[in-house]
Amino acid sequence: MNDFTFHTPTKVVFGRNAESKLGALLREQGCRKVLLHYGGRSAEASGLLQRVRDALKAEGVGWVELGGVVPNPRLSLVYKGVELGREEGVDFILAVGGGSVIDSAKAIGYGIGSGGDVWELFERKRKVTACTPIGVILTIAATGSEMSSSCVITAEDGWRKLGCTSETSRPRFAIMDPALTMTLPDYQTACGCVDILMHTMERWFYASGGMELTDRIAASLMRTVMKHALILRDDPQNYESRAEVMWAGALSHNGLTGCGSDGGDWAPHKIEHELSGLFDVAHGAGLSAVWGGWARYVSREHPERFVRFAQHVMQLSGAGTDEEMALEGIEAFEDFCRAINMPTSIRELGIEPTEAQMQEMAEKCIAGLHGPAGKVKKLHAEDIVEIFKMAL
Amino acid sequence: MNDFTFHTPTKVVFGRNAESKLGALLREQGCRKVLLHYGGRSAEASGLLQRVRDALKAEGVGWVELGGVVPNPRLSLVYKGVELGREEGVDFILAVGGGSVIDSAKAIGYGIGSGGDVWELFERKRKVTACTPIGVILTIAATGSEMSSSCVITAEDGWRKLGCTSETSRPRFAIMDPALTMTLPDYQTACGCVDILMHTMERWFYASGGMELTDRIAASLMRTVMKHALILRDDPQNYESRAEVMWAGALSHNGLTGCGSDGGDWAPHKIEHELSGLFDVAHGAGLSAVWGGWARYVSREHPERFVRFAQHVMQLSGAGTDEEMALEGIEAFEDFCRAINMPTSIRELGIEPTEAQMQEMAEKCIAGLHGPAGKVKKLHAEDIVEIFKMAL
Numbered sequence: 181m182n183d184f185t186f187h188t189p190t191k192v193v194f195g196r197n198a199e200s201k202l203g204a205l206l207r208e209q210g211c212r213k214v215l216l217h218y219g220g221r222s223a224e225a226s227g228l229l230q231r232v233r234d235a236l237k238a239e240g241v242g243w244v245e246l247g248g249v250v251p252n253p254r255l256s257l258v259y260k261g262v263e264l265g266r267e268e269g270v271d272f273i274l275a276v277g278g279g280s281v282i283d284s285a286k287a288i289g290y291g292i293g294s295g296g297d298v299w300e301l302f303e304r305k306r307k308v309t310a311c312t313p314i315g316v317i318l319t320i321a322a323t324g325s326e327m328s329s330s331c332v333i334t335a336e337d338g339w340r341k342l343g344c345t346s347e348t349s350r351p352r353f354a355i356m357d358p359a360l361t362m363t364l365p366d367y368q369t370a371c372g373c374v375d376i377l378m379h380t381m382e383r384w385f386y387a388s389g390g391m392e393l394t395d396r397i398a399a400s401l402m403r404t405v406m407k408h409a410l411i412l413r414d415d416p417q418n419y420e421s422r423a424e425v426m427w428a429g430a431l432s433h434n435g436l437t438g439c440g441s442d443g444g445d446w447a448p449h450k451i452e453h454e455l456s457g458l459f460d461v462a463h464g465a466g467l468s469a470v471w472g473g474w475a476r477y478v479s480r481e482h483p484e485r486f487v488r489f490a491q492h493v494m495q496l497s498g499a500g501t502d503e504e505m506a507l508e509g510i511e512a513f514e515d516f517c518r519a520i521n522m523p524t525s526i527r528e529l530g531i532e533p534t535e536a537q538m539q540e541m542a543e544k545c546i547a548g549l550h551g552p553a554g555k556v557k558k559l560h561a562e563d564i565v566e567i568f569k570m571a572l
Numbered sequence: 573m574n575d576f577t578f579h580t581p582t583k584v585v586f587g588r589n590a591e592s593k594l595g596a597l598l599r600e601q602g603c604r605k606v607l608l609h610y611g612g613r614s615a616e617a618s619g620l621l622q623r624v625r626d627a628l629k630a631e632g633v634g635w636v637e638l639g640g641v642v643p644n645p646r647l648s649l650v651y652k653g654v655e656l657g658r659e660e661g662v663d664f665i666l667a668v669g670g671g672s673v674i675d676s677a678k679a680i681g682y683g684i685g686s687g688g689d690v691w692e693l694f695e696r697k698r699k700v701t702a703c704t705p706i707g708v709i710l711t712i713a714a715t716g717s718e719m720s721s722s723c724v725i726t727a728e729d730g731w732r733k734l735g736c737t738s739e740t741s742r743p744r745f746a747i748m749d750p751a752l753t754m755t756l757p758d759y760q761t762a763c764g765c766v767d768i769l770m771h772t773m774e775r776w777f778y779a780s781g782g783m784e785l786t787d788r789i790a791a792s793l794m795r796t797v798m799k800h801a802l803i804l805r806d807d808p809q810n811y812e813s814r815a816e817v818m819w820a821g822a823l824s825h826n827g828l829t830g831c832g833s834d835g836g837d838w839a840p841h842k843i844e845h846e847l848s849g850l851f852d853v854a855h856g857a858g859l860s861a862v863w864g865g866w867a868r869y870v871s872r873e874h875p876e877r878f879v880r881f882a883q884h885v886m887q888l889s890g891a892g893t894d895e896e897m898a899l900e901g902i903e904a905f906e907d908f909c910r911a912i913n914m915p916t917s918i919r920e921l922g923i924e925p926t927e928a929q930m931q932e933m934a935e936k937c938i939a940g941l942h943g944p945a946g947k948v949k950k951l952h953a954e955d956i957v958e959i960f961k962m963a964l
Contacts, residue, residue, distance in 0.1 A: 181811075183586060185584065187581075187583040188580055189579075191578075191581075194576050194832075195573075391816065391819065392796055392800075392812075393793065393819055399792075400785065400791075407784075408784075419573075423573055424785050431785075436828075440586075
């Protein structure tokens with residue numbers, strides 16, 4: 181077992197009409213000028229944004245607005261937000277949306293809090309020293325950014341997608357009303373379920389150590405998400421299933437499912453970030469497309485954890501060799517992905533990277549990490565190219 | 573499913589020699605004068621207290637000391653701590669010990685933070701307005717007080733045992749080194765395991781609603797604790813098992829295993845508090861002794877959740893009626909208690925309350941709660957007397 185630190189200070193208010201608690205939560209934070217950050221039309225069309233504005237008005241809190249966050253959120257909008265926040269003396273950022281909006285809010289918070297050029301923090305040229313406090317009203321269950329300490333931003337110049345992790349960015353509060361996710365397109369719901377699963381799966385495939393309690397909790401979470409993803413495929417209005425998935429999304433990325441492991445593998449995430457950085461595919465679908473390639477490549481040399489995945493998560497009871505069992509588990513997970521209409525190959529994303537593009541993505545991945553990707557097997561550029569080919 | 577709030581801001585530093593992080597954690601808190609609070613000889617004899625003093629000295633933090641906390645911690649010492657804290661201008665309390673020490677620290681923190689007579693807060697005559705910040709170095713895995721928002725204190729005058737819950741009392745940090753629990757007597761280790769199980773079991777037996785993810789996590793936690801309690805019975809020096817139990821203890825009472833339920837039942841705890849208030853028995857042993865009586869009494873009318881307990885926690889697969897299945901689950905849990913040398917009747921605690929004493933305890937229980945105990949079945953004084961008799 182590895183030593184660990186567990187710190188999840190985010191106050192979660194979960195349930196029907198949880199957004200009605202916004203005023204009280206803002207009061208607790210004692211903020212005076214809020215940057216209201218959001219994406220496109222849906223939050224406006226649903227009336228949610230208007231309810232937020234009403235709450236801000238009722239609390240006597242000033243605010244400025246910045247909408248327009250897109251999936252794979254862009255650095256240019258982050259720069260705009262940092263500038264706006266500095267000019268307006270913003271002391272709190274309220275993210276209304278899914279992971280992209282929250283990630284964009286965190287990046288803006290880093291920029292305001294830590295000064296200078298915010299991208300240098302993502303490039304690891306400087307360290308985060310502070311982040312403007314963030315609150316969240318979650319409308320998509322997926323990234324777990326509502327309780328996590330990390331965010332991922334894409335720089336349009338060169339389409340580089342980099343993450344930046346700091347405890348300072350964990351949201352102060354997260355309002356989670358499962359009903360707010362009911363209007364999502366089915367494709368986005370399924371993408372979210374894959375992303376949630378992957379956050380725990382990345383931690384599941386650790387290289388050394390581990391803790392039985394964590395593994396059991398992780399398997400519980402994955403079983404629950406798979407079950408309710410299938411229910412939501414057929415019944416998107418199912419509140420209970422929306423709630424199971426939404427809560428799983430937060431727990432999957434707040435650190436709980438990694439306690440005692442060595443931090444997890446994260447190679448599939450890093451590889452997918454290159455893919456969605458270059459081709460702008462949905463993160464969850466990208467993960468679904470590349471995971472099988474990664475799993476087959478890595479399990480050849482390290483079947484042990486894949487066997488446990490097959491047994492404890494996919495609940496298979498085969499009599500074959502470790503290698504066969506590992507492969508059966510991988511195939512069972514891909515069957516699940518297909519069942520919720522998620523791709524299990526890169527071509528199914530509607531793209532076909534050239535050899536040169538695969539090489540470019542692999543090299544950018546290693547460069548961004550300043551070293552090899554993953555822990556179970558340390559992957560160099562040539563390994564990543566191989567994985568892209570296997571996943572093609 | 574019920575709406576819920578989940579807020580666990582305690583920073584957990586877990587692992588071998590985690591106590592070496594004390595200096596850095598105190599620095600984060602920015603405290604200037606610490607009340608160092610502890611129990612008896614063991615923390616001194618092990619050298620732990622001296623290492624704490626050395627860390628305080630190295631950080632240039634002033635401190636005063638108050639030892640002498642006993643199991644079922646006493647109000648008289650709390651009064652002493654409040655007075656000392658006020659006189660000395662203490663701005664942080666460091667609890668070095670198990671649940672009794674942490675609970676005593678919380679009560680002292682309430683007294684310093686909220687002013688006036690601290691017992692009035694437990695009697696619900698006034699509300700907690702503040703609590704002096706608390707840090708913990710945990711030496712017993714049991715109560716989960718290291719991440720919880722509650723504490724229980726016994727007033728010697730009338731041997732009344734009352735709890736007081738406030739979010740303000742959740743410790744700022746908790747240092748958890750499983751190796752520190754290795755010197756515990758086997759009896760205390762077993763008591764701790766029962767207490768940990770009961771914190772999740774109280775939440776498992778809710779009256780309405782519930783969440784599949786929470787139920788699965790709860791079952792995972794209970795299975796893990798039962799497995800490692802048996803290992804520790806035979807191999808008390810097993811670090812991995814110490815760690816599993818210690819982490820389970822924190823998660824069992826920080827709210828995680830109750831998300832989406834209606835807050836849990838808690839009648840067994842309330843009933844046991846009367847028993848240990850009057851007879852000063854160990855809390856975990858007291859719970860083990862009374863739980864079967866409670867479970868049999870309540871499951872008669874409400875077998876459903878007991879059937880699920882039998883299936884998902886005790887992993888029984890019987891073909892009988894709901895009533896039979898519920899009873900099998902209760903008996904299986906009692907078998908586990910006996911296997912780790914815990915009592916399953918009040919007489920096994922070495923005490924035999926008279927009819928009048930049972931009546932007195934039942935009435936004090938109801939009076940302390942200002943109403944009936946429990947949720948699955950609301951228990952009045954006559955119900956509680958009946959449960960005492962069944963558990964005798």
